[in-house]
Amino acid sequence: MNIGEAARRSGLSAKMIRHYEAEGLLTARRLANGYRDYAEADIAVLRFIRHARALAFPLEDVRRLLALWRDRHRASADVRRIALDHVAALEAKAEAMQAMARSLRHLAAHCHGDARPDCPILDELEKLP
Amino acid sequence: MNIGEAARRSGLSAKMIRHYEAEGLLTARRLANGYRDYAEADIAVLRFIRHARALAFPLEDVRRLLALWRDRHRASADVRRIALDHVAALEAKAEAMQAMARSLRHLAAHCHGDARPDCPILDELEKLP
DNA sequence: CCTTGACCTTCCCATAATGGGAATCCCCAT
DNA sequence: ATGGGGATTCCCATTATGGGAAGGTCAAGG
Structure with a gap:
């Protein structure tokens, strides 16, 4: 899935998705042509980020929350x-x-x-x- | 009066005083050596700015408030x-x-x-x- | 006369999160 | 092959504040 569709599906802008990636909140797979490629699981991450940001968690907190979210033994x-x-x-x-x-x-x-x-x-x- | 003393007297940092000048909120006289020179009236302006900022007025608002403050026919x-x-x-x-x-x-x-x-x-x- | 320390100057960079826009490249349909 | 819509990266701007470098100035004291 393209970044454009990922943006539509997640409610984030493509710009912000790239930014969050640059900030290390997620890592997108790349296609042979250099395009980012998103799977369903990535959309869930992006939505998680959007919801956390909607509650004004700073990105640093979002990073930690994501780590805990991914950790089943948190x-x-x-x-x-x-x-x-x-x-x-x-x-x-x-x-x-x-x-x-x-x-x-x-x-x-x-x-x-x-x-x-x-x-x-x-x-x-x-x-x- | 030096910017250092103006800072002490106004409660602002020298850095911020220079910034407010760059933003056009005030204009400081210069001595022959290039140093800024502040008079009592300038201190009053700087304190006005500090108080307005303490109430979280954005600089743009402070600019307008200062203009009104200086205008006796406001x-x-x-x-x-x-x-x-x-x-x-x-x-x-x-x-x-x-x-x-x-x-x-x-x-x-x-x-x-x-x-x-x-x-x-x-x-x-x-x-x- | 020269040094030292405390000032001052300007300029660049960083912060947090987001958006705008340029230059370039890619893909698909006509 | 050409055009439109997307993708990529990179730079810049926002708001208010501070850090720090490089260099000029001044006053005190040896």
């Missing part, structure tokens, strides 16, 4: 730790963003938002510690 | 719109991240997390749509 504890570490990172970033959003929303609530120039948002950006 | 509505658009972006990203975190936490809760290999996290990554 310990589920290892998978769980990767996932929970990632959850913690996601939540930390999300909380940081919401704190910024709250702060800005608060400032915006006190801003007239009309033609007048005075603006607590600019005041705050000017004065903060 | 309309506070313009500032407010930039801020609220940014708030919306922050909240959207934060919500997306928390949705992923919730989803993963849920999966992790059903994972034994011991030496056994079976793991709903991997199952889900394998099976998702």
Whole structure:
């Protein structure tokens, strides 16, 4: 199967499939003409990657998750730790963003938002510690 | 004032100050020897940038906010719109991240997390749509 | 006068993940 | 044989930040 069809079947772009290969997440067989050739098992790998990326796992984590996925003797504890570490990172970033959003929303609530120039948002950006 | 002292006074790194200048956020006077020379007003600008960046405004937004800040005839509505658009972006990203975190936490809760290999996290990554 | 150390300058590279695009090659159908 | 659609590789851009090299500058001290 061509990379184009593999892309359609996996939901990834051909560009990204090549990228993941360059990053060592999979290795595609090559035909005599140099074209990559994908089997069903490869599609499963590509879909796995897509799902992991949809959950924002960094490629480094995806690499480890794939290794565990392929390893029948893995310990589920290892998978769980990767996932929970990632959850913690996601939540930390999300909380940081919401704190910024709250702060800005608060400032915006006190801003007239009309033609007048005075603006607590600019005041705050000017004065903060 | 040297870039080193400007860095100390503004809380930015010298590297970033040069970068912001390259990005057109400010223009520093030069001494005869080529060194950048900063006045008090420049420090205020640099601190403004730092505060805006601390709220995760992208440099493009910082550029616009600075322009409004310098414009005494600005309309506070313009500032407010930039801020609220940014708030919306922050909240959207934060919500997306928390949705992923919730989803993963849920999966992790059903994972034994011991030496056994079976793991709903991997199952889900394998099976998702 | 010369050295040393602490600055400063510019330029290149790297990060993470993705996409755009060029130049070139391949295959199949007309 | 020719054209269209795909494939290949390689380079570049994105965002914000930092590392580091090579070289210029300045002030203090021997």
